[in-house]
Amino acid sequence: MPWVVSSQLDCLSSSPSQRECERTAFSFYCAVRERLPVWLLEDMRTMEVFCWEDGHPRAFLPSEALLYALVHDHQDYARYLLNRYSVSALKAPRCSFCCCRSTGAPHLNVAVRYDRVAILGMMVEALKDCGVQNLRQEYLDSCGGCAHVADAGKTAVQLAVELSHPECLLLLLVQGARPEGLDAALQRLVSCDVSERRHAQRCLDFLLLFLPEPPLLRRLQDESQRWQNLLGNEVFSWLCGLAPPPLLLQALRCLARSGPDQISTLPDFLQPHSWQ
Known part of the structure; x- marks a missing residue:
């Protein structure tokens, strides 16, 4: 794969066939990065590009191509893959490092990490085609990646809170993802740079909108005056269980x-932060 360092590449490239697979895989990566036309990318994927698996070459899967489209924000290619292959394009591909089958929802996590709001919207729409509500919910709330991946053990919602990506967070919450990470959102609000505080505040606001009941958090009780x-008095009292949620x-x-557009298009005096 293109992100394998040269020392690893020397170790992995044990045969001419495997080296040829690595060459074509890198060419495909560069083609997606350059945002070449969809028809050309699909011709490459199905006829020219191969990756090495279990001692044999095979064509790139749609789910692997979608990861490349996410990283490089190739929206036309992502749209094609999701329209053509639907939820099968969201299946977790085999990990290129440990060769195990990845679990969870790596595509959701990659979309959040790179803040690909448009493609994330396409993905959550494609999830509606799965037809089984429990499977859709399980996918939205699952963790992405193998144990050695940076985002392992984190849901897409948790990652959106951690990275202060409010648009991604709102999309996921509107689709029914579990509103978790309130404690992390509070911590992020007080620890982030001033330039990131607005996004951190919006993430906290969106979580509050979707929380059925606020969890009891010790940090609020330990530093009550600060929080x-x-x-604000109303939100603080609600989070501490001392009052009902603010009317707004x-x-x-x-x-x-x-829908996410209903909140983002409100005038500023009706935005969530105005209840504080």
Whole structure:
């Protein structure tokens, strides 16, 4: 694969056939990076590009091509793959490092990490085609990647909170992903740079919109004055279980569940941060 360093490549390239697979795989990676036309990329994927697996060459899978499209934000190619192969394009491919079958939802995590909002929207729409609600929910709430991957053990929602990507977070929550990571969102709000604080605040706001009941968090009780000043009296009291949620929050909850555009197009004085 193109991200394998030269010392690893020397070790992996044990035969001329394997070296040829690595050469064509790298050519495909570069073609997606250059955002070549979809028809040309599909011709390459199905007829010219091969990867090495279990001692034999094979064609790139749609799910592997979708990962490349995500990394390089090739929206036309991602749209084609999802329209043509539907949820099969979201299957976890075999890990190129440990050769095991990846589990969970690596495509969701990659989309969030690179903040590919447009392609993430295409992916969650494709999930509606799976037809089984439980499988769709399981996919949205699953963790992506093998144990050695940076995002292993994290759901797409947790990753969106950690990276302060509010648009990705709202898309996932509207589709029914579990609203987890409130403690991480609070920590992110006080630890991030000033330039990132607005996005961190929006992530916290969106989580609050979708939380059925706030969990009891010790950090709020231990530093009550600090959090009361930061969150506002109404939100702080609600998170501590001392009062019902603010009226504006309750009103915006219904609006948020109808689609991500409903919240983002509101005037500033009706945005979630205005309840604080």
